[in-house]
Amino acid sequence: DAGITQSPRHKVTETGTPVTLRCHQTENHRYMYWYRQDPGHGLRLIHYSYGVKDTDKGEVSDGYSVSRSKTEDFLLTLESATSSQTSVYFCAIKDGDSNQPQHFGDGTRLSIL
């Protein structure tokens, strides 16, 4: 299994609180991604990173920010959580070659009450 660890695995919090999810990899892969998965929407890309301190927005980036200060860590922050951000969040990593697949973590189930 690719070395990807997401933390926490489950979190329940209240509307308006800040939340940070962590993705940690041991593969030294260049690319890292954050997705959310919701019923009826498949996987939607939130933000991605193509190197240390190099990040960009995905298709559903509003309300989210990211940081990557080290190759191995990619943090996703909800500055002020809303109920619409209740979802399952997946981190993925990929080596540089387009022929390589993405490798996914086991997800974080986030509930915002």
Next chain:
Amino acid sequence: GDSVTQMEGPVTLSEEACLTINCTYTATGYPSLFWYVQYPGEGLQLLLKATKADDKGSNKGFEATYRKETTSFHLEKGSVQVSDSAVYFCALSRNTNAGKSTFGDGTTLTVKP
């Protein structure tokens, strides 16, 4: 832009039945194509891939052939098992675009004994 269209589910089959999940794509150039599988409570994991036209990817009895003339990558298995019950995602990636992948919406397969 790139897009991936999968046959809508859910799909319910009896054990030992034949499976086909259709996948078509739209992309410029020559993308790599992937099938991922997601078991309950887990992240996506690579099932098989094909990187050029007429390549056949195979794994665990599943097969898919990269058909450039029909822009398709249909997933097939001759005899499904209960343990194949999962969500299946078709995806593509190109050697540009920061390694991002485009995913289909997923097809849920349930196999009954």
